[in-house]
Amino acid sequence: KAGVTQTPRYLIKTRGQQVTLSCSPISGHRSVSWYQQTPGQGLQFLFEYFSETQRNKGNFPGRFSGRQFSNSRSEMNVSTLELGDSALYLCASSTSSGRSYNEQFFGPGTRLTVL
Amino acid sequence: DAKTTQPNSMESNEEEPVHLPCNHSTISGTDYIHWYRQLPSQGPEYVIHGLTSNVNNRMASLAIAEDRKSSTLILHRATLRDAAVYYCIRLQGAQKLVFGQGTRLTINP
Numbered sequence: 001k002a003g004v005t006q007t008p009r010y011l012i013k014t015r016g017q018q019v020t021l022s023c024s025p026i027s028g029h030r031s032v033s034w035y036q037q038t039p040g041q042g043l044q045f046l047f048e049y050f051s052e053t054q055r056n057k058g059n060f061p062g063r064f065s066g067r068q069f070s071n072s073r074s075e076m077n078v079s080t081l082e083l084g085d086s087a088l089y090l091c092a093s094s095t096s097s098g099r100s101y102n103e104q105f106f107g108p109g110t111r112l113t114v115l
Numbered sequence: 116d117a118k119t120t121q122p123n124s125m126e127s128n129e130e131e132p133v134h135l136p137c138n139h140s141t142i143s144g145t146d147y148i149h150w151y152r153q154l155p156s157q158g159p160e161y162v163i164h165g166l167t168s169n170v171n172n173r174m175a176s177l178a179i180a181e182d183r184k185s186s187t188l189i190l191h192r193a194t195l196r197d198a199a200v201y202y203c204i205r206l207q208g209a210q211k212l213v214f215g216q217g218t219r220l221t222i223n224p
Contacts, residue, residue: 004158031210033210033211033212035212035214042214042215042216042217043159043202043212043214044214045211045212045213045214048210048211050210055210056210056211058211090158090159092158092159094210096210101147101149101164101206101210102210103161103164104159104161104210104212105160105161106157106158106159106160107158108157108158109158
């Protein structure tokens with residue numbers, strides 16, 4: 001079974017631009033979560049989607065948004081990029097359907113550099 | 116915030132057991148303890164999780180204190196491939212993992 005895939009793997013943008021990152025979960029997984037990893041703040045939860053609905057949200061500004069499609073693929077968008085948005089963005093999928101927790105499978109991440 | 120406390124780094128030798136401690140003194144009765152690890156240049160991967168009793172799987176064992184305020188991840192026989200950052204996580208929401216700084220484990224050959 002293929003793992004979680006993220007595209008692109010590397011991205012360079014300039015301040016003020018916007019960016020869209022893509023995540024394809026493991027087949028059959030309907031929950032997709034996004035995390036940001038920086039050297040200073042570590043791994044931080046952005047949001048989680050299940051069946052095209054945002055189910056959980058972290059403490060990030062509204063410039064960070066996401067969506068999930070009917071095939072469970074997910075995208076996250078960051079508008080008006082700032083230097084501090086430079087990070088590794090990780091996507092994780094799981095079979096979780098509701099109250100119980102199921103282990104999350106992480107992709108390799110997208111390395112975003114904002115100049 | 117529901118973070119846990121772990122040592123910043125630990126070192127061990129290959130083929131020896133490793134005990135990685137974690138403090139979660141404010142844990143509530145229904146919070147699970149999860150462990151993930153992140154190998155260099157990779158996304159995190161699940162290791163193990165538990166609620167009250169000790170748990171074992173093919174990767175590791177998890178020993179949870181009776182008062183549940185601390186736990187220990189045990190790698191029975193460390194290999195060089197176990198060098199990673201290990202995160203002890205108190206589950207906050209169904210699929211929301213709150214990561215701390217983790218423990219960077221170095222394995223000496």
